[in-house]
Amino acid sequence: TLPHQTDHFFKSMMMPVLAPAGVQEYIDFGVHGYAMSRYSGCWVAFKALADTVETSASVDVDPDRVQVVIPEDFAIPADGLNIRWPDPPLVQEKRLLNQKLYAALAYARANRLNRVIIDAPDARLGIITSGKSYLDVRQAFDDLGIDEALAAEIGIRLYKVGMVWPLEADGVRLFAAGLEEILVIEEKRQLLEYQLKEELYNWREDVRPRVIGKFDEKGEWAHIGRSDGTVDHGDWLLPAAGELTPAMIARVIAGRIERFFTSDRIQARLAFLQAKEKSLSERLFSIDRVPTFCSGCPHNTSTHVPEGSRALAGIGCHYMVTWMPERRTGTFTQMGGEGVPWVGQAPFTS
Ligand code: SF4
Numbered sequence: 022t023l024p025h026q027t028d029h030f031f032k033s034m035m036m037p038v039l040a041p042a043g044v045q046e047y048i049d050f051g052v053h054g055y056a057m058s059r060y061s062g063c064w065v066a067f068k069a070l071a072d073t074v075e076t077s078a079s080v081d082v083d084p085d086r087v088q089v090v091i092p093e094d095f096a097i098p099a100d101g102l103n104i105r106w107p108d109p110p111l112v113q114e115k116r117l118l119n120q121k122l123y124a125a126l127a128y129a130r131a132n133r134l135n136r137v138i139i140d141a142p143d144a145r146l147g148i149i150t151s152g153k154s155y156l157d158v159r160q161a162f163d164d165l166g167i168d169e170a171l172a173a174e175i176g177i178r179l180y181k182v183g184m185v186w187p188l189e190a191d192g193v194r195l196f197a198a199g200l201e202e203i204l205v206i207e208e209k210r211q212l213l214e215y216q217l218k219e220e221l222y223n224w225r226e227d228v229r230p231r232v233i234g235k236f237d238e239k240g241e242w243a244h245i246g247r248s249d250g251t252v253d254h255g256d257w258l259l260p261a262a263g264e265l266t267p268a269m270i271a272r273v274i275a276g277r278i279e280r281f282f283t284s285d286r287i288q289a290r291l292a293f294l295q296a297k298e299k300s301l302s303e304r305l306f307s308i309d310r311v312p313t314f315c316s317g318c319p320h321n322t323s324t325h326v327p328e329g330s331r332a333l334a335g336i337g338c339h340y341m342v343t344w345m346p347e348r349r350t351g352t353f354t355q356m357g358g359e360g361v362p363w364v365g366q367a368p369f370t371s
Pocket of ligand 1: 313314315317318319320338
Protein backbone atom coordinates (compact mmCIF):
# COMPACT_ATOMS: atom_id res chain seq x y z
CA THR A 22 0.00 0.00 0.00
CA LEU A 23 1.38 3.38 -1.05
CA PRO A 24 0.11 6.96 -1.00
CA HIS A 25 -1.93 7.02 -4.18
CA GLN A 26 -2.92 9.41 -6.94
CA THR A 27 -6.22 8.48 -8.46
CA ASP A 28 -6.23 11.06 -11.29
CA HIS A 29 -4.02 8.78 -13.41
CA PHE A 30 -6.48 5.98 -12.78
CA PHE A 31 -9.41 8.14 -13.91
CA LYS A 32 -7.42 9.08 -16.99
CA SER A 33 -6.93 5.41 -17.85
CA MET A 34 -10.71 5.01 -17.66
CA MET A 35 -11.11 8.08 -19.91
CA MET A 36 -13.04 10.09 -17.33
CA PRO A 37 -12.52 13.89 -17.44
CA VAL A 38 -11.08 14.99 -14.07
CA LEU A 39 -12.10 18.19 -12.28
CA ALA A 40 -9.70 19.51 -9.62
CA PRO A 41 -11.34 22.03 -7.28
CA ALA A 42 -9.20 24.36 -5.18
CA GLY A 43 -11.00 24.95 -1.92
CA VAL A 44 -14.50 24.41 -0.59
CA GLN A 45 -16.30 26.97 -2.79
CA GLU A 46 -15.02 25.21 -5.89
CA TYR A 47 -16.31 21.89 -4.59
CA ILE A 48 -19.75 23.37 -5.03
CA ASP A 49 -19.06 25.26 -8.25
CA PHE A 50 -17.22 22.40 -9.95
CA GLY A 51 -19.79 19.97 -8.59
CA VAL A 52 -22.44 21.82 -10.61
CA HIS A 53 -20.13 21.85 -13.64
CA GLY A 54 -19.41 18.15 -13.17
CA TYR A 55 -23.09 17.24 -13.45
CA ALA A 56 -23.64 19.64 -16.35
CA MET A 57 -20.55 18.45 -18.22
CA SER A 58 -21.57 14.84 -17.73
CA ARG A 59 -25.05 15.53 -19.09
CA TYR A 60 -23.65 17.48 -22.03
CA SER A 61 -20.83 15.10 -23.00
CA GLY A 62 -22.22 11.77 -21.82
CA CYS A 63 -18.94 11.20 -19.92
CA TRP A 64 -18.53 10.00 -16.38
CA VAL A 65 -16.78 12.94 -14.70
CA ALA A 66 -14.22 12.48 -11.92
CA PHE A 67 -13.71 14.87 -9.05
CA LYS A 68 -10.43 15.20 -7.21
CA ALA A 69 -10.85 15.13 -3.44
CA LEU A 70 -7.79 15.79 -1.29
CA ALA A 71 -7.82 15.59 2.50
CA ASP A 72 -6.45 19.15 2.65
CA THR A 73 -9.51 20.56 0.93
CA VAL A 74 -12.18 18.03 1.94
CA GLU A 75 -11.42 17.96 5.65
CA THR A 76 -11.74 21.68 6.11
CA SER A 77 -14.44 24.31 6.46
CA ALA A 78 -15.19 27.63 4.83
CA SER A 79 -17.93 30.19 4.31
CA VAL A 80 -19.40 29.51 0.89
CA ASP A 81 -21.89 31.10 -1.45
CA VAL A 82 -24.73 28.62 -2.08
CA ASP A 83 -26.80 30.78 -4.41
CA PRO A 84 -28.31 28.28 -6.92
CA ASP A 85 -27.73 30.81 -9.71
CA ARG A 86 -24.07 31.29 -8.85
CA VAL A 87 -22.88 28.93 -11.59
CA GLN A 88 -24.30 29.80 -14.99
CA VAL A 89 -23.67 26.82 -17.23
CA VAL A 90 -22.74 27.74 -20.82
CA ILE A 91 -23.61 25.22 -23.51
CA PRO A 92 -20.80 25.17 -26.13
CA GLU A 93 -21.60 26.54 -29.55
CA ASP A 94 -18.44 25.27 -31.27
CA PHE A 95 -19.15 21.55 -30.93
CA ALA A 96 -21.54 19.48 -33.06
CA ILE A 97 -23.48 17.00 -30.95
CA PRO A 98 -24.53 14.04 -33.18
CA ALA A 99 -28.22 13.65 -33.97
CA ASP A 100 -28.53 10.59 -31.69
CA GLY A 101 -26.80 12.39 -28.82
CA LEU A 102 -23.88 11.22 -26.68
CA ASN A 103 -25.70 9.75 -23.72
CA ILE A 104 -26.56 6.29 -22.54
CA ARG A 105 -28.93 4.20 -24.71
CA TRP A 106 -29.97 0.59 -25.16
CA PRO A 107 -28.69 -1.49 -26.82
CA ASP A 108 -25.17 0.00 -26.97
CA PRO A 109 -22.47 -2.48 -28.15
CA PRO A 110 -18.96 -2.06 -26.63
CA LEU A 111 -17.16 -1.08 -29.86
CA VAL A 112 -19.80 1.55 -30.64
CA GLN A 113 -19.42 2.94 -27.11
CA GLU A 114 -15.62 3.04 -27.50
CA LYS A 115 -15.84 4.91 -30.79
CA ARG A 116 -18.31 7.43 -29.35
CA LEU A 117 -16.13 8.00 -26.28
CA LEU A 118 -12.87 8.47 -28.20
CA ASN A 119 -14.26 10.38 -31.18
CA GLN A 120 -16.90 12.56 -29.58
CA LYS A 121 -17.54 12.42 -25.85
CA LEU A 122 -14.08 13.51 -24.67
CA TYR A 123 -14.08 16.33 -27.24
CA ALA A 124 -17.51 17.39 -26.03
CA ALA A 125 -16.09 17.55 -22.48
CA LEU A 126 -13.22 19.70 -23.79
CA ALA A 127 -15.72 22.00 -25.53
CA TYR A 128 -17.62 22.29 -22.24
CA ALA A 129 -14.44 23.16 -20.33
CA ARG A 130 -13.58 25.80 -22.94
CA ALA A 131 -17.05 27.37 -22.99
CA ASN A 132 -17.23 27.52 -19.21
CA ARG A 133 -13.65 28.70 -18.74
CA LEU A 134 -12.80 25.94 -16.30
CA ASN A 135 -9.14 26.67 -17.10
CA ARG A 136 -8.15 30.32 -17.08
CA VAL A 137 -5.44 32.91 -16.72
CA ILE A 138 -5.58 34.35 -13.20
CA ILE A 139 -2.66 36.77 -13.39
CA ASP A 140 -1.29 38.17 -16.63
CA ALA A 141 1.61 40.42 -17.51
CA PRO A 142 2.11 42.57 -20.59
CA ASP A 143 5.60 41.09 -21.11
CA ALA A 144 5.21 37.75 -19.40
CA ARG A 145 8.37 35.60 -19.29
CA LEU A 146 7.59 32.94 -16.72
CA GLY A 147 4.30 31.06 -16.89
CA ILE A 148 3.08 29.03 -13.95
CA ILE A 149 0.43 26.39 -14.58
CA THR A 150 -1.20 24.77 -11.60
CA SER A 151 -4.45 23.29 -10.29
CA GLY A 152 -6.44 22.36 -7.19
CA LYS A 153 -4.65 22.49 -3.85
CA SER A 154 -1.37 23.34 -5.59
CA TYR A 155 -3.00 26.53 -6.88
CA LEU A 156 -3.65 27.62 -3.29
CA ASP A 157 -0.07 26.66 -2.38
CA VAL A 158 1.19 28.83 -5.24
CA ARG A 159 -0.89 31.78 -3.99
CA GLN A 160 0.51 31.22 -0.49
CA ALA A 161 4.04 31.08 -1.90
CA PHE A 162 3.42 34.38 -3.71
CA ASP A 163 2.21 35.95 -0.44
CA ASP A 164 5.23 34.59 1.41
CA LEU A 165 7.56 36.06 -1.19
CA GLY A 166 5.75 39.41 -1.11
CA ILE A 167 4.53 39.00 -4.71
CA ASP A 168 1.07 40.48 -5.17
CA GLU A 169 -0.78 40.57 -8.49
CA ALA A 170 0.65 43.95 -9.49
CA LEU A 171 4.21 42.87 -8.72
CA ALA A 172 3.69 39.53 -10.50
CA ALA A 173 2.64 41.45 -13.60
CA GLU A 174 5.66 43.75 -13.24
CA ILE A 175 8.04 40.80 -12.85
CA GLY A 176 6.49 39.10 -15.88
CA ILE A 177 4.64 36.16 -14.33
CA ARG A 178 1.52 34.68 -15.96
CA LEU A 179 -0.49 32.33 -13.77
CA TYR A 180 -2.81 29.72 -15.31
CA LYS A 181 -5.24 27.77 -13.16
CA VAL A 182 -6.51 24.48 -14.54
CA GLY A 183 -9.93 23.31 -13.38
CA MET A 184 -10.10 20.24 -15.65
CA VAL A 185 -6.73 18.51 -15.32
CA TRP A 186 -7.48 15.71 -17.77
CA PRO A 187 -7.89 16.01 -20.68
CA LEU A 188 -6.01 19.33 -20.76
CA GLU A 189 -7.78 21.77 -23.07
CA ALA A 190 -5.19 22.73 -25.73
CA ASP A 191 -6.50 26.07 -27.07
CA GLY A 192 -6.33 27.71 -23.65
CA VAL A 193 -2.90 26.22 -22.99
CA ARG A 194 -1.50 27.58 -26.25
CA LEU A 195 -2.88 31.05 -25.58
CA PHE A 196 -1.35 30.91 -22.11
CA ALA A 197 2.01 29.70 -23.47
CA ALA A 198 2.37 32.31 -26.22
CA GLY A 199 5.31 34.63 -25.60
CA LEU A 200 6.63 32.85 -22.51
CA GLU A 201 10.28 31.83 -22.11
CA GLU A 202 9.55 29.16 -19.56
CA ILE A 203 6.59 27.35 -18.03
CA LEU A 204 6.79 25.99 -14.50
CA VAL A 205 4.25 23.23 -13.84
CA ILE A 206 3.23 23.01 -10.20
CA GLU A 207 1.12 19.95 -9.43
CA GLU A 208 1.10 17.49 -6.57
CA LYS A 209 2.55 14.02 -7.00
CA ARG A 210 3.25 12.49 -10.44
CA GLN A 211 3.03 14.46 -13.69
CA LEU A 212 -0.46 14.77 -15.11
CA LEU A 213 -0.53 18.34 -16.45
CA GLU A 214 3.17 18.39 -17.33
CA TYR A 215 3.10 15.46 -19.75
CA GLN A 216 -0.03 16.77 -21.49
CA LEU A 217 1.42 20.25 -21.73
CA LYS A 218 4.63 18.99 -23.31
CA GLU A 219 2.64 16.93 -25.79
CA GLU A 220 0.44 19.88 -26.71
CA LEU A 221 3.40 22.23 -27.21
CA TYR A 222 5.90 19.82 -28.78
CA ASN A 223 4.73 20.17 -32.36
CA TRP A 224 3.57 23.75 -31.95
CA ARG A 225 5.21 26.78 -33.56
CA GLU A 226 8.92 26.73 -32.72
CA ASP A 227 9.08 30.55 -32.46
CA VAL A 228 6.73 30.60 -29.46
CA ARG A 229 7.36 27.25 -27.80
CA PRO A 230 8.60 27.80 -24.24
CA ARG A 231 10.78 25.54 -22.10
CA VAL A 232 8.70 23.37 -19.74
CA ILE A 233 9.92 22.41 -16.28
CA GLY A 234 8.15 21.06 -13.23
CA LYS A 235 9.09 17.82 -11.58
CA PHE A 236 12.60 18.28 -13.00
CA ASP A 237 14.54 21.36 -14.06
CA GLU A 238 15.68 22.15 -17.59
CA LYS A 239 18.24 19.32 -17.57
CA GLY A 240 15.19 17.06 -17.49
CA GLU A 241 14.38 13.73 -15.99
CA TRP A 242 16.50 11.83 -18.51
CA ALA A 243 19.72 13.76 -17.90
CA HIS A 244 22.38 11.20 -17.04
CA ILE A 245 23.87 12.63 -13.85
CA GLY A 246 27.24 11.03 -13.07
CA ARG A 247 27.70 10.17 -9.39
CA SER A 248 31.01 9.96 -7.52
CA ASP A 249 30.79 6.15 -7.29
CA GLY A 250 30.71 5.85 -11.08
CA THR A 251 26.97 5.16 -11.37
CA VAL A 252 24.61 7.27 -13.43
CA ASP A 253 21.38 8.67 -12.03
CA HIS A 254 18.28 10.41 -13.42
CA GLY A 255 17.91 14.23 -13.29
CA ASP A 256 17.46 16.04 -10.00
CA TRP A 257 13.95 16.62 -8.72
CA LEU A 258 12.80 20.23 -8.71
CA LEU A 259 9.29 19.67 -7.28
CA PRO A 260 9.36 16.05 -6.11
CA ALA A 261 6.55 13.61 -6.89
CA ALA A 262 6.98 11.70 -3.62
CA GLY A 263 5.29 13.11 -0.53
CA GLU A 264 3.63 16.50 -0.42
CA LEU A 265 4.47 19.85 -1.94
CA THR A 266 4.41 22.75 0.52
CA PRO A 267 4.16 26.50 -0.10
CA ALA A 268 7.75 26.79 1.20
CA MET A 269 9.07 24.34 -1.40
CA ILE A 270 7.11 26.11 -4.12
CA ALA A 271 8.29 29.55 -2.96
CA ARG A 272 11.91 28.41 -3.22
CA VAL A 273 11.43 27.13 -6.75
CA ILE A 274 9.56 30.25 -7.92
CA ALA A 275 12.22 32.51 -6.42
CA GLY A 276 14.91 30.42 -8.12
CA ARG A 277 13.24 30.64 -11.52
CA ILE A 278 12.67 34.42 -11.45
CA GLU A 279 16.12 35.12 -9.98
CA ARG A 280 17.56 35.59 -13.47
CA PHE A 281 15.46 38.71 -13.98
CA PHE A 282 14.07 39.73 -10.58
CA THR A 283 14.76 39.61 -6.88
CA SER A 284 14.01 41.81 -3.86
CA ASP A 285 15.06 42.17 -0.22
CA ARG A 286 11.75 40.62 0.81
CA ILE A 287 12.33 37.58 -1.36
CA GLN A 288 15.88 37.12 -0.09
CA ALA A 289 14.77 37.55 3.53
CA ARG A 290 11.93 35.10 3.06
CA LEU A 291 14.18 32.50 1.45
CA ALA A 292 16.66 32.85 4.33
CA PHE A 293 13.79 32.40 6.79
CA LEU A 294 12.52 29.27 4.99
CA GLN A 295 16.00 27.79 4.92
CA ALA A 296 16.52 28.44 8.65
CA LYS A 297 13.13 26.96 9.45
CA GLU A 298 13.82 23.83 7.44
CA LYS A 299 17.19 23.42 9.16
CA SER A 300 15.69 23.77 12.60
CA LEU A 301 12.93 21.28 11.76
CA SER A 302 15.50 18.74 10.62
CA GLU A 303 17.33 18.99 13.95
CA ARG A 304 15.06 17.38 16.52
CA LEU A 305 15.05 19.10 19.90
CA PHE A 306 13.13 16.32 21.66
CA SER A 307 13.36 12.57 21.36
CA ILE A 308 9.75 12.06 22.42
CA ASP A 309 7.23 11.10 19.70
CA ARG A 310 3.65 12.20 20.15
CA VAL A 311 2.05 9.08 18.70
CA PRO A 312 -1.69 9.36 17.97
CA THR A 313 -4.01 6.81 19.50
CA PHE A 314 -7.68 5.82 19.54
CA CYS A 315 -10.36 8.14 20.90
CA SER A 316 -11.38 7.43 24.45
CA GLY A 317 -14.36 5.08 24.39
CA CYS A 318 -13.44 3.71 20.95
CA PRO A 319 -13.95 -0.09 20.70
CA HIS A 320 -10.50 -0.35 19.04
CA ASN A 321 -8.96 0.37 22.45
CA THR A 322 -9.89 -3.12 23.57
CA SER A 323 -10.62 -5.02 20.34
CA THR A 324 -7.04 -4.68 19.08
CA HIS A 325 -5.58 -6.57 22.05
CA VAL A 326 -4.20 -9.80 20.61
CA PRO A 327 -4.52 -13.10 22.58
CA GLU A 328 -1.32 -14.50 24.07
CA GLY A 329 0.74 -16.33 21.44
CA SER A 330 -1.12 -14.76 18.50
CA ARG A 331 -0.30 -11.99 16.09
CA ALA A 332 -2.42 -9.72 13.92
CA LEU A 333 -2.25 -7.70 10.71
CA ALA A 334 -4.00 -4.38 10.15
CA GLY A 335 -5.96 -2.80 7.33
CA ILE A 336 -6.95 0.75 6.46
CA GLY A 337 -8.93 2.71 9.04
CA CYS A 338 -8.37 3.95 12.55
CA HIS A 339 -7.33 0.53 13.80
CA TYR A 340 -4.20 0.94 11.64
CA MET A 341 -2.86 2.95 14.60
CA VAL A 342 -2.40 -0.36 16.42
CA THR A 343 0.72 -0.92 14.29
CA TRP A 344 2.37 1.77 16.43
CA MET A 345 1.67 -0.24 19.63
CA PRO A 346 4.33 -3.00 19.76
CA GLU A 347 2.72 -4.81 22.67
CA ARG A 348 -0.33 -5.54 20.49
CA ARG A 349 1.81 -7.52 17.98
CA THR A 350 0.15 -6.18 14.83
CA GLY A 351 2.70 -6.47 12.05
CA THR A 352 1.75 -4.54 8.97
CA PHE A 353 -1.24 -3.46 6.89
CA THR A 354 -2.64 -3.74 3.42
CA GLN A 355 -5.25 -1.96 1.35
CA MET A 356 -8.97 -2.05 1.99
CA GLY A 357 -10.46 -5.25 0.65
CA GLY A 358 -7.09 -7.04 0.48
CA GLU A 359 -6.67 -7.77 4.18
CA GLY A 360 -6.97 -11.53 3.79
CA VAL A 361 -4.24 -11.82 1.17
CA PRO A 362 -1.20 -11.37 3.48
CA TRP A 363 -2.52 -14.31 5.50
CA VAL A 364 -2.71 -16.42 2.35
CA GLY A 365 0.88 -15.40 1.53
CA GLN A 366 2.08 -16.38 5.00
CA ALA A 367 0.27 -19.71 5.05
CA PRO A 368 3.08 -21.81 3.52
CA PHE A 369 5.50 -20.52 6.18
CA THR A 370 3.35 -21.41 9.19
CA SER A 371 2.66 -24.68 10.88
S1 SF4 B 1 -12.92 4.53 14.97
FE1 SF4 B 1 -11.44 6.17 14.92
S2 SF4 B 1 -12.62 8.09 14.97
FE2 SF4 B 1 -13.96 6.42 15.61
S3 SF4 B 1 -13.81 6.43 17.83
FE3 SF4 B 1 -12.30 4.97 17.07
S4 SF4 B 1 -10.40 6.11 16.87
FE4 SF4 B 1 -12.05 7.59 17.09
